[in-house]
Amino acid sequence: MSDGQIVVSGLTKQYKNVRAVDDLSFTVEPGRVTGFLGPNGAGKTTTLRMVLNLVTPTAGAATIGGRRYADLHDPLRTVGAILEASAAHKGRTGRNHLRVICAAAGLPDSRADEVLELVGLAPAGSRKFKGYSLGMRQRLGIAAAMLGDPRVLILDEPANGLDPEGIRWMRDLLRRLAGEGRTVLVSSHLLSEMQLLADDVVIIAAGRLVRQGTVDDVMGSMSTQARVRVRSPQAEALGAELKRAGATVATDADGALLVTRVEAPAVGAAALRAGVELHELVTERPDLEHVFLELTQGKATIR
Numbered sequence: 312m313s314d315g316q317i318v319v320s321g322l323t324k325q326y327k328n329v330r331a332v333d334d335l336s337f338t339v340e341p342g343r344v345t346g347f348l349g350p351n352g353a354g355k356t357t358t359l360r361m362v363l364n365l366v367t368p369t370a371g372a373a374t375i376g377g378r379r380y381a382d383l384h385d386p387l388r389t390v391g392a393i394l395e396a397s398a399a400h401k402g403r404t405g406r407n408h409l410r411v412i413c414a415a416a417g418l419p420d421s422r423a424d425e426v427l428e429l430v431g432l433a434p435a436g437s438r439k440f441k442g443y444s445l446g447m448r449q450r451l452g453i454a455a456a457m458l459g460d461p462r463v464l465i466l467d468e469p470a471n472g473l474d475p476e477g478i479r480w481m482r483d484l485l486r487r488l489a490g491e492g493r494t495v496l497v498s499s500h501l502l503s504e505m506q507l508l509a510d511d512v513v514i515i516a517a518g519r520l521v522r523q524g525t526v527d528d529v530m531g532s533m534s535t536q537a538r539v540r541v542r543s544p545q546a547e548a549l550g551a552e553l554k555r556a557g558a559t560v561a562t563d564a565d566g567a568l569l570v571t572r573v574e575a576p577a578v579g580a581a582a583l584r585a586g587v588e589l590h591e592l593v594t595e596r597p598d599l600e601h602v603f604l605e606l607t608q609g610k611a612t613i614r
């Protein structure tokens with residue numbers, strides 16, 4: 312088994328009334344950034360906690376490089392994780408926060424400065440944590456996760472609250488770390504964020520796998536469903552002609568026809584044949600957030 316590969320198989324977590332994770336299986340490869348996507352409450356955090364042995368599975372298992380977390384020889388040097396926005400003693404400087412972790416983990420103090428450098432926080436290392444912006448806190452969290460120079464990095468919603476500039480920065484860093492051969496698993500509830508950050512995606516909803524693949528494959532398969540919105544005072548006649556042409560036609564709340572399975576020119580031609588007047592004709596490519604919601608809807612009961 313390749314070092315640093317994460318294998319989740321049949322992972323299940325049943326809380327009293329909630330099956331937070333339901334027979335979930337997927338793999339995460341080294342050398343790539345994998346986005347772990349799902350709506351709020353989908354079970355992402357619970358899954359990551361099970362991978363890290365912080366929650367005991369009801370069934371199934373997760374391994375890192377072939378071993379369960381509990382059986383890793385040197386877990387801190389194998390896996391770095393951020394599970395929530397970085398919290399540190401408010402009066403402590405960023406550098407001291409990292410040094411406390413170094414001391415507890417048996418790492419040399421010098422690692423604190425190395426990881427501050429890595430995340431671009433060196434100039435702010437001697438400033439107090441309470442003065443850090445959200446973006447700086449996220450950077451400090453990543454710095455802490457990198458202290459043991461781990462082969463595997465697991466980040467729960469690290470881009471939360473970051474501005475586009477911060478997300479770009481994170482993308483570059485995560486890409487670089489993956490480029491060094493590390494496994495990078497990063498969760499998010501925003502598809503658009505993962506389009507920027509990830510090579511692969513694992514999409515879950517209501518604790519179950521919805522889709523796994525490369526970002527390009529998954530996005531490609533999701534964004535093909537373009538539709539044509541067309542409005543006509545003789546909508547009924549147009550609808551009938553479109554159906555004869557093989558289109559699927561629905562009507563939206565304000566009376567426009569939503570046409571799929573044919574392209575805009577075919578809709579125009581149908582209008583000409585039916586001799587109807589057109590007031591609007593537009594191709595709508597669903598934005599990916601919308602498609603993502605649709606993909607995960609139904610499975611995503613509010614919980």
Ligand SMILES: Nc1ncnc2c1ncn2[C@@H]1O[C@H](COP(=O)(O)OP(=O)(O)OP(=O)(O)O)[C@@H](O)[C@H]1O
Binds near residue numbers: 327329330349614
């Ligand atoms: N300790 C717990 N006891 C009971 N239910 C829990 C517990 N932890 C999580 N859950 C429930 O399990 C489900 C999955 O939660 P989880 O936090 O894993 O989802 P998530 O995808 O990380 O969502 P979010 O992004 O909102 O954190 C939710 O319904 C949640 O309420």
